Amino acid sequence: MRLDDEAESQNVEDRRGGGFGGGGFPLGGKSIGIGTVVIALAASYFFGIDPMLILQGASNLQPQQTPQPQAQRAPATDQLTVFTRKVLGNTERTWDHIFQTDLNRRYAAPTLVLFSGATPTACGTGQSAMGPFYCPADQKVYIDLAFYNELRQRFGAGGDFAQAYVIAHEVGHHIQNLLGVSGKVDSARRRMGEAQANQLSVRMELQADCLAGVWAATAQKLNQQLLEPGDIEEGLKAAAAIGDDRLQKQSQGYVVPEAFTHGTSDQRVRWLRQGLSTGDIRKCDTFAAKQL
Template identity: 75%
Template sequence: MRLDNESESQNVEDRRGGGFGGRTTIGIGTIVVALAASYFFGIDPRVIIQGSQMIQGQTQSQPQTNPNAAPANDPKSVFTRKVLGNIERTWATVFPQQLNRQYVPPKLVLFSGATPTACGTGQTAMGPFYCPGDSKVYIDLQFYDELRQRFGAGGDFAQAYVIAHEVGHHIQNLLGISEKFDETRRRVSEAQANALSVRLELQADCFAGVWANNAAKANQQLLEPGDIEQGLKTAAAIGDDRLQQQSQGRVVPESFTHGTSAQRVYWLRQGLQTGDMRKCDTFSAKQLS
């Protein structure tokens, strides 16, 4: 990707090195669902959490950060701010054009180790995730290294796809899709909830593709040869079937929450080829790949 001429997003909060302690603040009797560790992309804490933790506390320690501090200039954070800036500008154009409404961007939080969120305590092991409770995307930038080393999916566009996917969950939140999903999953079995979660995640993949399509139209120099293939390779690398086969030597389809490699590639490509959010209705699709 060519990001030299891209301006950086101002919606980034850098908590790295700030420290984190204490317990998450909740009201008495409130159940806080903790985020489960996952190696998958697109974690929506209210959707795919497999375990829960009961926490009843009185105070929450906030990371010690200075909101007036100059942004860090390490390559990973600069890259992330530039990609997020492009995503913001792209959706600010696409939303009025395709949905006749204004786009409200999320905040992106850089952290290391652990950090408090409105969805519980975020941890590095969870990978990047979106918390609908505070409309923030959370990412430990070490994940870029894991993406390359563990999943064999390196390169700028692979990393940008990760951010765009999480912003896709923010779009679902803006459109009320996540809320409707949550309401439905409470009334169905675990297997049915997992199947719905797959559709939610595949839609976020499709939205990531819609971003890339429209961003490339606005800036024909943005994507370089091989970028699209890089993104599709990444989507294939993090399919539930492939990850389960690698981690446990067998595949359990009823436990899928993000979709197979083929499904993730299909829906990312759907967004990439059409550039149309309306083509990302995974919930109405009879076949997912």
């Protein structure tokens, strides 16, 4: 991919190097040590004293803690982080064009969160082992960039467009959220058995693959220099590498189709190619498709 002239997205939150802070227990904006908590519980047990009275008194003796503003870190300048910001920036401009041209509405871009290990989200604790994911509750895409190493080393799917496809797929879930697809699917899944709910999840994921293809096709149309020879093949190879059938075969030696949640390798390639070849969001209706 040729991204030299692409502007970087400003909607990136870098949490790497941070952590879950906090010693003690918060009470009234102050922190109470665990020793005080133990004393309060003992007083309650032996003397029948309300433990909250002791905790509140200890809190009043604590000096008022004024929240300290976090130091602003300069944006990371390593190649992979810059690449990620540029790809996200391109998705913002491309989807804004699609929304205005095809849907006659404005596009609200997601925030992309870079993290390592684990991080809090509105959908629960996100972990690197989960791979990249989108949380509709806070409209954020979460990714540990170490996933790209796994994509290349474990799945044999390297290359810059393979990495861009991963981001575009998660942004595809954001598009589904904006268009109301996510809410309808979640509501329907709650009324279904596990096998049926999994089938609906497969259609959801395949649509996100198709939307990733629509992004790439439209971005190339807007900037004829964006994609290079071999880029499309990288993306298709990545889609095939993370098909449910291939992953199950690698991890457990056999395939359980009713447990699929993302689609087979062939299906993921087919729908990514559908988006790439048409560049039309209306051609991504996996829910109406009789055959995936």
